[in-house]
Amino acid sequence: MYKGGYRGKILRINLTVKTSREEELPLEVARDFIGGAGFGIKYLFDEVKGGTDQLGPDNKLIYSLGPFTGTTIPCASRMAVTSKSPLTNGVGVSLTGGYFPVELKRSGYDVLIVEGKAEKPTYVWIKDGEVRFRDAGKVWGTQTTDCQQIIKDELNDQNVRISCIGPAGENMIRIACIINERRAAGRKGLGAVMGAKNLKAIALRGTGSIDVASKEKLKAAIGEMQKAMKESPLLYPQFAKIGTPMVVDLTCALGIFPTKNWSATGEFAPVDQLGVEAQMTRNVGSMHCYGCPVGCSQLKLAKTGSYAGTLTEGPEYETMYSFGGQTGVDNMDSVIAGDRLADELGLDTISAGVAIGFAMELFEKGILTTEDTGGLQLNFGNHQAMLTLIHMMAFREGIGDLLCDGVKAAAEKIGKGADKYAIHVKGLELPAYDVRGAKAQGLNFATAYTGADHNRGYAFQEIFDIPVPYAADRFSTEKKGELTKWNQDVQMAVCDCPTMCAFILPMALMPISTQNTAALMEAATGLTYTPEEIEKVGERANNLAKAFNVREGFTQADDTLPERLITEPLQSGASKGHLISKDELKLMLDEYYRVRGWDPKTSIPTREKLVELGLGYVADQLGV
Amino acid sequence: MLPISWVFRTLRLAVIKVKVYTILGVKKIIGQGELEVSISQGSTVQTVLFWMTKTYGDELSSHLFEPGTVNLLPHIRLMVNGRSVRFLNGMETVLHDGDEVLLLPPVAGG
Numbered sequence: 015m016y017k018g019g020y021r022g023k024i025l026r027i028n029l030t031v032k033t034s035r036e037e038e039l040p041l042e043v044a045r046d047f048i049g050g051a052g053f054g055i056k057y058l059f060d061e062v063k064g065g066t067d068q069l070g071p072d073n074k075l076i077y078s079l080g081p082f083t084g085t086t087i088p089c090a091s092r093m094a095v096t097s098k099s100p101l102t103n104g105v106g107v108s109l110t111g112g113y114f115p116v117e118l119k120r121s122g123y124d125v126l127i128v129e130g131k132a133e134k135p136t137y138v139w140i141k142d143g144e145v146r147f148r149d150a151g152k153v154w155g156t157q158t159t160d161c162q163q164i165i166k167d168e169l170n171d172q173n174v175r176i177s178c179i180g181p182a183g184e185n186m187i188r189i190a191c192i193i194n195e196r197r198a199a200g201r202k203g204l205g206a207v208m209g210a211k212n213l214k215a216i217a218l219r220g221t222g223s224i225d226v227a228s229k230e231k232l233k234a235a236i237g238e239m240q241k242a243m244k245e246s247p248l249l250y251p252q253f254a255k256i257g258t259p260m261v262v263d264l265t266c267a268l269g270i271f272p273t274k275n276w277s278a279t280g281e282f283a284p285v286d287q288l289g290v291e292a293q294m295t296r297n298v299g300s301m302h303c304y305g306c307p308v309g310c311s312q313l314k315l316a317k318t319g320s321y322a323g324t325l326t327e328g329p330e331y332e333t334m335y336s337f338g339g340q341t342g343v344d345n346m347d348s349v350i351a352g353d354r355l356a357d358e359l360g361l362d363t364i365s366a367g368v369a370i371g372f373a374m375e376l377f378e379k380g381i382l383t384t385e386d387t388g389g390l391q392l393n394f395g396n397h398q399a400m401l402t403l404i405h406m407m408a409f410r411e412g413i414g415d416l417l418c419d420g421v422k423a424a425a426e427k428i429g430k431g432a433d434k435y436a437i438h439v440k441g442l443e444l445p446a447y448d449v450r451g452a453k454a455q456g457l458n459f460a461t462a463y464t465g466a467d468h469n470r471g472y473a474f475q476e477i478f479d480i481p482v483p484y485a486a487d488r489f490s491t492e493k494k495g496e497l498t499k500w501n502q503d504v505q506m507a508v509c510d511c512p513t514m515c516a517f518i519l520p521m522a523l524m525p526i527s528t529q530n531t532a533a534l535m536e537a538a539t540g541l542t543y544t545p546e547e548i549e550k551v552g553e554r555a556n557n558l559a560k561a562f563n564v565r566e567g568f569t570q571a572d573d574t575l576p577e578r579l580i581t582e583p584l585q586s587g588a589s590k591g592h593l594i595s596k597d598e599l600k601l602m603l604d605e606y607y608r609v610r611g612w613d614p615k616t617s618i619p620t621r622e623k624l625v626e627l628g629l630g631y632v633a634d635q636l637g638v
Numbered sequence: 639m640l641p642i643s644w645v646f647r648t649l650r651l652a653v654i655k656v657k658v659y660t661i662l663g664v665k666k667i668i669g670q671g672e673l674e675v676s677i678s679q680g681s682t683v684q685t686v687l688f689w690m691t692k693t694y695g696d697e698l699s700s701h702l703f704e705p706g707t708v709n710l711l712p713h714i715r716l717m718v719n720g721r722s723v724r725f726l727n728g729m730e731t732v733l734h735d736g737d738e739v740l741l742l743p744p745v746a747g748g
């Protein structure tokens with residue numbers, strides 16, 4: 015019996031037969047996985063069989079909330095979207111914020127599972143549990159802002175919240191994202207899954223209330239959390255005003271802001287053009303997710319050339335890298351325009367920018383020529399070409415068709431040694447940290463269940479110098495296996511499952527992370543955990559995600575890094591001379607598998623470990 | 639025995655140059671992101687910090703130190719040649735000619 019936080023219900027929608035049904039959310043699933051990404055991984059493993067076509071009707075799209083969403087807990091309007099990733103072929107989890115997650119909870123559900131494939135373009139309209147399948151002919155082909163507005167007008171309700179895809183998702187490009195408001199469930203190509211299902215959007219209106227187990231306990235627990243937030247020297251004084259892009263200044267100083275397809279990190283460090291001082295000349299306001307007192311998201315207005323007048327929510331730090339450093343572009347206004355264009359067309363800005371930078375390097379090396387590019391001069395720094403390519407990828411036009419399924423697929427098609435320049439792990443393009451100067455961050459990229467993903471085990475200790483659970487020398491391999499496991503499990507348990515904004519953890523909650531989650535869980539849901547049990551939830555979810563990938567055929571060899579990072583030391587900047595050599599990577603991986611309780615040769619979780627985590631049925635399926 | 643002029647010349651030359659890089663709030667206070675500091679051989683990170691606070695005054699001191707003390711605020715980050723001084727000899731880390739010191743205020747996000 016649920017006492018609060020949860021609605022206790024799953025809504026299952028089948029697009030093929032246009033049916034919906036409500037199911038109970040088993041209490042033991044809530045207890046073992048808490049919610050959010052934990053639920054997504056659990057239902058993906060249990061319901062999507064090994065070998066399922068990512069773009070076929072048997073793949074599922076799972077929207078899942080945590081028990082904190084919609085309560086008075088700050089910074090908790092978050093939601094995981096999970097599917098088998100068309101980009102990596104493994105678990106695809108992406109989290110988004112904004113207002114849609116709370117609306118789903120108010121609609122009465124913790125989990126929404128979308129199955130099958132609609133016969134023709136459809137959007138699903140859910141009003142307080144009443145489900146309608148509506149013709150999306152009118153919005154098919156629209157950009158994401160227009161799509162949301164047209165649906166609101168059609169439903170005659172401006173308070174409807176919508177999760178949708180743009181043309182990129184419709185065209186099933188494997189780096190397509192899902193957009194709600196101006197927020198993205200950005201990575202792993204989940205927009206393509208939606209497009210493959212002929213599902214343009216999910217529109218919600220919910221008016222239900224969300225109870226909590228103990229209002230008094232919740233008030234006290236939130237008080238502790240807010241105290242930590244207020245004491246942070248960073249959260250309100252800086253982060254609320256600048257947001258994530260302040261990290262440009264830091265990573266440029268550390269010599270790890272990746273540039274020119276990771277060939278010029280440290281040497282080309284466009285901090286004057288893309289750093290905070292330049293950013294502030296474009297800031298025109300900020301946005302808050304529901305129930306967030308911080309409001310880190312900055313609105314920026316482009317001011318020069320043909321980009322003048324373009325407004326975007328962002329670009330976040332990652333996009334400053336992908337459309338900035340990675341492509342050699344240091345024109346702030348083109349990065350703003352690129353960010354808006356990618357959001358409108360529905361592409362993941364990280365993967366899109368990495369693909370463009372990859373093509374630019376191949377062009378400069380003569381592996382791609384103007385014959386391949388349709389006359390485009392794809393040199394590093396060509397911002398007009400960058401904008402053109404974003405468009406071409408979304409519509410699968412010309413060379414855009416070659417690049418839009420990610421750099422791994424593109425390199426395979428191009429041949430001629432192009433794979434050497436493809437910056438990805440498990441098919442997922444690398445985010446904005448040149449891990450040659452941050453080795454735990456590198457180990458996380460090599461081992462995270464989603465591929466090279468900064469949000470699944472961020473090494474705060476190296477990048478931000480936070481000494482919890484212990485300080486870490488960014489150039490050393492020492493105890494990095496243990497640290498990476500801790501980062502992955504704690505971030506899963508504290509952020510991705512309950513769900514809580516991942517930015518609050520490093521800025522305010524590191525010293526109280528799992529205690530804080532345990533206190534909030536007890537107050538909101540009545541479920542009691544020790545801090546160690548909270549961490550175990552993260553470990554359980556990470557092991558189950560790993561098991562899904564093993565079932566899909568991933569092996570130890572997939573836990574690696576792009577060749578460039580293993581063989582080419584950084585040439586300039588504060589990380590000059592560093593790399594992660596093959597031996598160093600092996601050393602860190604060996605330690606990581608050991609502390610995880612995984613077979614060091616195969617990287618497969620042992621039966622003993624799976625049983626310890628209550629995942630005996632998974633051990634049976636894997637045959638371990 | 640060495641000629642005395644040689645000893646003097648050597649002593650006079652025992653000055654090293656290090657570069658200090660900084661960002662955001664600290665950069666704003668000192669008006670630049672990069673500066674070269676000449677210090678005597680054997681100087682430490684602490685020497686550079688004291689030189690900087692003497693040069694740039696109270697505003698910089700209040701950014702770096704706990705009020706009324708010479709204790710560095712816990713979130714201020716110091717690095718020599720990219721490595722945190724936590725893993726060197728802390729504030730006592732001895733600097734060498736050409737070393738690069740990073741003085742970083744807190745940043746997070748990403």
Ligand code: SF4
Binds near residue numbers: 089302308309310518
């Ligand atoms: S800190 Fe930023 S991303 Fe996090 S909940 Fe608040 S507004 Fe949203």
